[in-house]
Amino acid sequence: MLTEIELIKGCVRQEATCQRILFEQMAGKMFTVCLRYANDIMEAEDILQEGFIKVFNNIHQFKFEGSFEGWVRKIVVNSALKYLQKKRIIFNELKEEIYTNQVTYSYAFSNLCEAELLKLINELPTGYRIVFNLNVIEGYTHEEIGQLLNIQPSTSRSQLVKARKMLQQKIMQIEKIAV
Numbered sequence: 001m002l003t004e005i006e007l008i009k010g011c012v013r014q015e016a017t018c019q020r021i022l023f024e025q026m027a028g029k030m031f032t033v034c035l036r037y038a039n040d041i042m043e044a045e046d047i048l049q050e051g052f053i054k055v056f057n058n059i060h061q062f063k064f065e066g067s068f069e070g071w072v073r074k075i076v077v078n079s080a081l082k083y084l085q086k087k088r089i090i091f092n093e094l095k096e097e098i099y100t101n102q103v104t105y106s107y108a109f110s111n112l113c114e115a116e117l118l119k120l121i122n123e124l125p126t127g128y129r130i131v132f133n134l135n136v137i138e139g140y141t142h143e144e145i146g147q148l149l150n151i152q153p154s155t156s157r158s159q160l161v162k163a164r165k166m167l168q169q170k171i172m173q174i175e176k177i178a179v
Contacts (some may be wrong), residue, residue, distance in 0.1 A: 004068055011059045019056055026069065027052070030076045036121065036133045037080035047083050051076035077138060081148055084130065120170050128163035131156050 002010070002021065010018025031048050038044035054075050062071055121129060134140040134148065135156070142153040142160075149156070 005064070008059060008062060008064075008068065011056060014056075023052055026072055029069070030072060033073060033076050034080060036118070036137065037077070037084060037130060039126070043083070047080045048076070050083065051079035054079055073138075077134070078148075081130070084126070085149075116174075120167055123170070124163050124166060128159050128166060131159035132163040132167075135160050 002018070007018050007022050007025075011022055027048065030051060031044060034044035034047040034051070035041070038047055051072075055072055058075070062068060121132060124132060130149065131145060134145045135142065140148070142156040145151070145156040146153040
């Protein structure tokens with residue numbers, strides 16, 4: 001069994017066996033990342049493929065500082081964003097009055113499983129979903145998101161607020177049905 005360092009060095013030497021092993025070890029986690037940005041499984045597969053092409057083309061740049069998985073995740077997220085930019089995603093404004101209900105129920109979140117919550121996130125409009133994923137899940141600041149998406153940090157903040165309101169509304173609807 002090869003260590004992570006040995007696998008990376010093998011990939012730098014472009015050894016197909018090391019590339020295959022590395023892909024097999026990381027593809028599942030990275031596919032999950034792709035699914036959060038894609039509209040369907042086929043898009044996620046395309047993003048994953050593009051991401052790993054970039055990983056293998058740039059693996060020689062990994063400095064063995066910090067997490068290798070984090071380095072790969074950053075490349076995959078950037079691949080997803082580039083893929084979405086090609087589709088010319090518009091950060092649209094939805095009618096505010098639809099999502100004005102500000103009431104929160106703290107128990108609502110505890111009653112949802114991770115798969116249900118991810119499904120709700122994936123149902124968000126594309127702009128909201130991208131900003132939510134980048135900020136809440138990936139940990140990017142609004143300034144970083146602005147640079148990545150070529151939008152103003154205030155637009156990122158606005159999209160996040162609206163995404164949260166929409167998620168809250170969806171969760172409350174689920175809770176009403178369940179009660």
